[in-house]
Amino acid sequence: MGQYHQPDKQGHFGPYGGRFVAETLVPALDELEDAYRDAMGDPAFLAEFHGELRQFVGRPNPLYHAARISRELGGAQIYLKREDLNHTGAHKINNAVGQALLARRMGRHRLIAETGAGQHGVATATVATRYGMECAVYMGEEDVHRQSSNVYRMRLLGAEVKVVTGGTRTLKDALNEALRDWVTHVDSTFYVIGTVAGPHPYPEMVRNFHRVIGEEARVQCLEQTGRLPDVCVACVGGGSNAMGLFYPFLDDPAVRLVGVEAGGLGLGTGRHAAPLCTGRPGVLHGNRTYLMEDPDGQILATHSISAGLDYPGVGPEHSYLKDIGRAEYVIATDEEALEAFHRLSRAEGIIPALESSHALACAFRLAPQLRSDQTILVNLSGRGDKDIHTVAAREGITL
Amino acid sequence: MSRLPGLFRTLREAGKTGLVPFVTAGDPSFQGTVPLLHALVSAGADAIELGIPFSDPMADGPVIQRASERALGRGVTVRQILAWVQEFREKNQTTPIILMGYLNPVEAMGVERFAEAAAAAGADGVILVDLTPEESAHEVEVLRRFHLDPIFLLAPTSSPARVATVKRLGSGFVYYVSLRGITGGEQRDWDEVAQRTAQLRQELGMPVVVGFGIRDATVAGHLAASGCDAVVIGSALVERLSDARDDRHAQGIATEFLLSFREALGRRMGEGT
Numbered sequence: 001m002g003q004y005h006q007p008d009k010q011g012h013f014g015p016y017g018g019r020f021v022a023e024t025l026v027p028a029l030d031e032l033e034d035a036y037r038d039a040m041g042d043p044a045f046l047a048e049f050h051g052e053l054r055q056f057v058g059r060p061n062p063l064y065h066a067a068r069i070s071r072e073l074g075g076a077q078i079y080l081k082r083e084d085l086n087h088t089g090a091h092k093i094n095n096a097v098g099q100a101l102l103a104r105r106m107g108r109h110r111l112i113a114e115t116g117a118g119q120h121g122v123a124t125a126t127v128a129t130r131y132g133m134e135c136a137v138y139m140g141e142e143d144v145h146r147q148s149s150n151v152y153r154m155r156l157l158g159a160e161v162k163v164v165t166g167g168t169r170t171l172k173d174a175l176n177e178a179l180r181d182w183v184t185h186v187d188s189t190f191y192v193i194g195t196v197a198g199p200h201p202y203p204e205m206v207r208n209f210h211r212v213i214g215e216e217a218r219v220q221c222l223e224q225t226g227r228l229p230d231v232c233v234a235c236v237g238g239g240s241n242a243m244g245l246f247y248p249f250l251d252d253p254a255v256r257l258v259g260v261e262a263g264g265l266g267l268g269t270g271r272h273a274a275p276l277c278t279g280r281p282g283v284l285h286g287n288r289t290y291l292m293e294d295p296d297g298q299i300l301a302t303h304s305i306s307a308g309l310d311y312p313g314v315g316p317e318h319s320y321l322k323d324i325g326r327a328e329y330v331i332a333t334d335e336e337a338l339e340a341f342h343r344l345s346r347a348e349g350i351i352p353a354l355e356s357s358h359a360l361a362c363a364f365r366l367a368p369q370l371r372s373d374q375t376i377l378v379n380l381s382g383r384g385d386k387d388i389h390t391v392a393a394r395e396g397i398t399l
Numbered sequence: 400m401s402r403l404p405g406l407f408r409t410l411r412e413a414g415k416t417g418l419v420p421f422v423t424a425g426d427p428s429f430q431g432t433v434p435l436l437h438a439l440v441s442a443g444a445d446a447i448e449l450g451i452p453f454s455d456p457m458a459d460g461p462v463i464q465r466a467s468e469r470a471l472g473r474g475v476t477v478r479q480i481l482a483w484v485q486e487f488r489e490k491n492q493t494t495p496i497i498l499m500g501y502l503n504p505v506e507a508m509g510v511e512r513f514a515e516a517a518a519a520a521g522a523d524g525v526i527l528v529d530l531t532p533e534e535s536a537h538e539v540e541v542l543r544r545f546h547l548d549p550i551f552l553l554a555p556t557s558s559p560a561r562v563a564t565v566k567r568l569g570s571g572f573v574y575y576v577s578l579r580g581i582t583g584g585e586q587r588d589w590d591e592v593a594q595r596t597a598q599l600r601q602e603l604g605m606p607v608v609v610g611f612g613i614r615d616a617t618v619a620g621h622l623a624a625s626g627c628d629a630v631v632i633g634s635a636l637v638e639r640l641s642d643a644r645d646d647r648h649a650q651g652i653a654t655e656f657l658l659s660f661r662e663a664l665g666r667r668m669g670e671g672t
Contacts, residue, residue, distance in 0.1 A: 010533060018533075018534050019531055019533065019534065020502060020529040020530065020531060020534060021457075021458075021529055021531065022457070022458035022528050022529060022552065022554075022576070023531070023551070023552040023553060023554045023557060023561075023576060024458075024552075024554040024555075024556060024576055024579055024580070026531060026554075026556075026557070026561065027554075027556040027557065027558060027561075028556070030558075166461070166464055166465075166468075167454065167455065167464075167468070172455060173455075175457075176455055176456075176457045179457045180457065180458075180459075180460070180580075180581045183458070183579065183580055183581060184579060184580035184581060184584060186556070186579055187579075282503045282506060282507065283501075283502045283503045283506060283529065284455060284503060285455070285457070286529070291503075293503065293507065295507065296476045296477065296504055296507055296508075297453075297477075297503040297504035297505070297506060297507025297508070298453065298454040298471060298503075298504065299454045299455050299503075
């Protein structure tokens, strides 16, 4: 495989990606793209971005050898990229810092965002405060209920949480509503999209603000093990933490890349959020990608125990990586994720986010099939504090 | 062949501005869709925009979102909508029908299969809100092949380069989005809209139809005076229709509401004065 160069100038990853929006947004996207290219070519911007990642986010975070659980599993060595140790508790802050700095550079004073689990909403609310901007976060009514502590965190940080009651009242509807806000207030507002989806240039831009995950992990793995990992595993909802981890390994064909979608109650039940494993290509939220849709092209309701994976689409670059066979995509069910959640908590003293627990479940399945001198690198994309109510409720415990 | 060039020629010769109501197919009722289309024509519609509902209508305000949800809840599909167009054509061979929706339901059917069926049913033009000109090469080629007009949107923010692209790719008319926002939003500066519309007509050499946010006859009359070719009445009509008790009531509401616009825009050719 030659050098990887995606996307093209119009934001296409092979047949995926692109820009599918109402005309009103096109000039705003052109302006964003120009500002983004200009910023990425400006050493002062990059220095400030990386400075903020060090001083405010707390990077680099560790690559942690989970020795106890590796021994328990009796196979490959599991290493965890500790994005959960970032400020605000997840990888989302990397991208939020990048986009907020870009917004400031463009003279925008209002940030808006969509959020599912609330992690991206919290990250955006945080950086808005950090840079003295207004912030509104759109969140589906169902997610507001299951992630109430994050809703309160956003409000503490001074953000306005806008509850979305249309459609399925989850992440996809929050995204629709944020797009509507943006199109209406395009002169004052910067839309901080939280994943590697949306119209060009978002998928490329969000990936590039998150590639620091894979770049750090690559160096750390070489330092600690003397070689590259055999497998990289990450959960995939929209797919930002996975793209951030995978991207710096794309030109290393020996490194297997595995994305884990939310299998929900099982693929046979239809109650899941696994467009790459079960869907087909279509157009939603500004880009062409794999989608969960009915035969008439209407987008289906999804289900996952983790709000952050509860999305019927996926970043277009993942669609491309699937088609060319560079990454493989599998699922973990709600049950498997919960089991992994408990297992990591008890074996390593680390409570993972339910999203990241999907990646862990896959790694725990793979490890016994590999030799003990092989390495699985798992992106521990977030911490699980936000999920303790959900997990407790499943066990009949009221906190 | 598309009925749109003929319509705009007639309007221009008569010095009139066209009235184009938008309704979501299958709303306010499933079985009442075709009778409602006929009622719109009786009340003075020069053409009709028939909305194809989509589960994620990101360019639409709450009124059309809700109408889309209701229609989908009643089981409306693209094939059903085309069957309604065909039924409408049994009694009406003259009023242009423009299908308006989002790309995904059309792609799910297959662009080619959709275009062939839409043309056979008697549709005249197609607006796909989220299909930007840059991404539209295949769709434009297919629609043209079946003699359907590919209709694009332009906005207050569109650059001269984009106006040129739309001039090259589009036909039938250009849909000028009168505001920076979603359907049914609020526009305050109608003078600016009128000015821009007149400018665009010059640049494009194509009819310009104005929509998004036209709520009353006064505004429509003002736009007509500036020389736009037609106005679209969407959310304001759909909102009123959602209050209908039954199909006959819906037809009554539509008739009464459109007549107020008809007055402001002048009477159609052939109706006398």
